[in-house]
Amino acid sequence: MKKIDVACIIDDDPIFIYSVKKLMKLANFCESFMIFNNGQEAINNLTPILESGENMPNVILLDLNMPIMDGWEFLDEFTKIKAHKEVVIYVVSSSIDPQDKNRLKTYEAVSKFIIKPINVELLAKISEELIA
Amino acid sequence: MQSSKNVLSMNEKEFYLDFIQSTAKIGFWEVFLDSNTVIWSPETYKIHELPLSYKPSVKEGINFYKEGYSRDTISKAFKNCVEKHESYDVELQIITASGKEKWVRAIGKAQVNNGICFKVSGVFQDIDEKTKITTELARREQLLTKTFELSAVGTVTLDLKGKFLDANRSFCETFGYTKNELLALSFLDITHPNDKNKGKQAIMDMMNGKVNYFQTEKRYLGKNGRTIWAFISSTLIRDNNGQPLHFVTQINDISQIKRSTKKIVNLLDTTENQNKRLLNFAHIVSHNLRSHFSNLNMLLDLAKMEIPESTENEIYPLLKQAVDHLGETVDNLNEVASINTKKDIKLEPISLLPTINNIANSIAAQIIATNAKLSINVDDNITVMAIPAYLDSIILNFLTNAIKYKKPNDNPVIDINAEIKNNFVILKIRDYGMGIDLQKYGEKLFGMYKTFHKHKDSRGIGLFITKNQIEAIGGQVQVESEVNLGTTFIVKLKNYEKN
Numbered sequence: 001m002k003k004i005d006v007a008c009i010i011d012d013d014p015i016f017i018y019s020v021k022k023l024m025k026l027a028n029f030c031e032s033f034m035i036f037n038n039g040q041e042a043i044n045n046l047t048p049i050l051e052s053g054e055n056m057p058n059v060i061l062l063d064l065n066m067p068i069m070d071g072w073e074f075l076d077e078f079t080k081i082k083a084h085k086e087v088v089i090y091v092v093s094s095s096i097d098p099q100d101k102n103r104l105k106t107y108e109a110v111s112k113f114i115i116k117p118i119n120v121e122l123l124a125k126i127s128e129e130l131i132a
Numbered sequence: 133m134q135s136s137k138n139v140l141s142m143n144e145k146e147f148y149l150d151f152i153q154s155t156a157k158i159g160f161w162e163v164f165l166d167s168n169t170v171i172w173s174p175e176t177y178k179i180h181e182l183p184l185s186y187k188p189s190v191k192e193g194i195n196f197y198k199e200g201y202s203r204d205t206i207s208k209a210f211k212n213c214v215e216k217h218e219s220y221d222v223e224l225q226i227i228t229a230s231g232k233e234k235w236v237r238a239i240g241k242a243q244v245n246n247g248i249c250f251k252v253s254g255v256f257q258d259i260d261e262k263t264k265i266t267t268e269l270a271r272r273e274q275l276l277t278k279t280f281e282l283s284a285v286g287t288v289t290l291d292l293k294g295k296f297l298d299a300n301r302s303f304c305e306t307f308g309y310t311k312n313e314l315l316a317l318s319f320l321d322i323t324h325p326n327d328k329n330k331g332k333q334a335i336m337d338m339m340n341g342k343v344n345y346f347q348t349e350k351r352y353l354g355k356n357g358r359t360i361w362a363f364i365s366s367t368l369i370r371d372n373n374g375q376p377l378h379f380v381t382q383i384n385d386i387s388q389i390k391r392s393t394k395k396i397v398n399l400l401d402t403t404e405n406q407n408k409r410l411l412n413f414a415h416i417v418s419h420n421l422r423s424h425f426s427n428l429n430m431l432l433d434l435a436k437m438e439i440p441e442s443t444e445n446e447i448y449p450l451l452k453q454a455v456d457h458l459g460e461t462v463d464n465l466n467e468v469a470s471i472n473t474k475k476d477i478k479l480e481p482i483s484l485l486p487t488i489n490n491i492a493n494s495i496a497a498q499i500i501a502t503n504a505k506l507s508i509n510v511d512d513n514i515t516v517m518a519i520p521a522y523l524d525s526i527i528l529n530f531l532t533n534a535i536k537y538k539k540p541n542d543n544p545v546i547d548i549n550a551e552i553k554n555n556f557v558i559l560k561i562r563d564y565g566m567g568i569d570l571q572k573y574g575e576k577l578f579g580m581y582k583t584f585h586k587h588k589d590s591r592g593i594g595l596f597i598t599k600n601q602i603e604a605i606g607g608q609v610q611v612e613s614e615v616n617l618g619t620t621f622i623v624k625l626k627n628y629e630k631n
């Protein structure tokens with residue numbers, strides 16, 4: 001099975017990052033990780049990467065509630081980058097507020113809304129979708 | 133013959149006397165004491181409603197007066213007249229021959245010779261009409277005075293400069309002044325400084341005849357300095373020539389209403405604030421609790437995969453169970469919060485029977501396992517207004533409850549029926565299970581985290597959520613139950629009306 005090269009995780013919760021990384025390794029989800037603790041950090045680092053086209057992440061798992069720059073602001077900034085369509089974005093949040101869900105529908109760049117927690121089965125499914 | 137031009141003839145005198153008697157309803161009478169003869173003029177007969185053939189005596193004459201005050205008074209007056217030669221002029225009541233009560237004026241005068249009264253003569257006048265009018269007037273006057281004085285509405289009369297002419301009790305009580313104190317004041321003296329100009333134009337307009345009365349809301353000051361909010365209504369009274377005489381003003385103390393309104397507004401603000409905070413709280417619960425739960429869950433998964441031996445003890449399964457329950461609780465809390473904070477709920481028509489059948493199919497395993505007997509008696513054209521997910525959840529919860537709380541050794545029997553009543557669909561889910569002691573638990577039945585049976589799956593959140601969902605879609609739920617006989621849930625849902 002073909003593997004994802006780079007998975008990018010944007011989340012402020014260290015336990016979540018630790019767990020997802022572990023689970024991804026166990027599920028053999030990807031070759032490498034890119035971790036950012038908030039939207040601003042992600043934008044700062046992803047902009048040059050996307051512009052150069054090198055070492056681009058295949059998928060971003062994006063949290064919504066974060067300090068400094070939250071998921072929504074990140075999406076607004078990220079979609080301004082030309083090459084953003086090459087990256088698949090999954091929003092992964094604890095929020096099950098239907099208002100958030102409806103708001104996400106207005107973001108074309110977002111492929112899916114996943115409610116935490118994440119497990120190995122879910123990762124396998126994402127992997128399938130991405131490679132197909 | 134000369135005098136005939138200036139002096140009336142006896143005939144003429146008699147004519148005028150008769151004329152006066154009949155038009156003024158005045159009769160004459162005479163009593164000759166030595167012969168005890170009584171002479172009445174024709175008008176006197178008429179007032180008594182007696183024929184001229186009637187021969188009156190003193191005793192009979194007195195007996196025509198109404199028993200009691202009237203008869204006693206005339207007896208005494210007549211006796212005094214005869215014995216002490218005192219004239220009398222009294223207004224009394226008689227009872228006529230036909231039994232009618234009549235007011236009369238009786239005047240008597242003694243004719244005296246050598247210090248002895250030999251004759252009493254007098255006048256007898258029918259004053260019934262006049263007296264009755266006077267009495268009626270007095271009665272009305274009294275009524276008006278009482279109405280003014282005892283009215284619950286503060287009422288005053290004011291002269292054209294606004295000085296108090298009169299004030300009733302209610303007004304005095306409201307303002308804390310005595311009537312005499314008020315009579316030394318003018319209306320402006322007790323008006324709140326900020327409202328002194330209010331209504332000035334209206335008073336001018338009334339004086340000019342542009343308006344007949346005016347009403348307004350104004351503040352006043354009581355004697356103790358307290359602000360009094362009042363609704364006033366003022367009218368200008370004019371004399372027969374249209375000249376303004378005085379004002380009549382009514383005052384309703386609305387201070388209490390004003391204060392209550394202020395309280396209500398404050399309360400509303402507080403409630404709105406609390407609602408906002410609650411919404412906020414719901415989001416915090418939703419997000420933060422769920423983050424912690426999901427982290428715990430993921431860590432447990434990892435532990436199982438990474439360190440399989442860590443699961444081979446008593447603690448791991450219990451920990452796993454605790455985390456799972458935490459997840460459920462978070463879900464439930466979330467559900468409740470989202471139902472209660474949902475705005476602009478859009479209901480859609482949903483056919484009831486297929487929904488029930490679908491739910492029954494989805495729990496087919498449970499039905500087969502418990503050997504449950506489900507009889508659904510719902511007309512297939514019944515359509516309710518609901519949110520699909522809510523309706524599913526409502527029916528599912530009642531069905532699984534009915535199965536869950538069966539009698540320990542019996543198979544569950546469940547009847548479902550529905551009817552349309554006053555634009556509502558009345559859905560009844562009846563089981564013949566354990567029942568609930570409503571006397572004991574009735575008030576708590578739909579409360580959060582209340583369980584009534586020591587059943588292994590009892591969590592106590594189901595009914596609470598169900599009730600919230602029913603109410604969110606404009607419905608109601610009731611319960612009838614008896615221990616060991618079973619429970620019926622009666623759900624009232626909005627009926628879908630075609631067109």
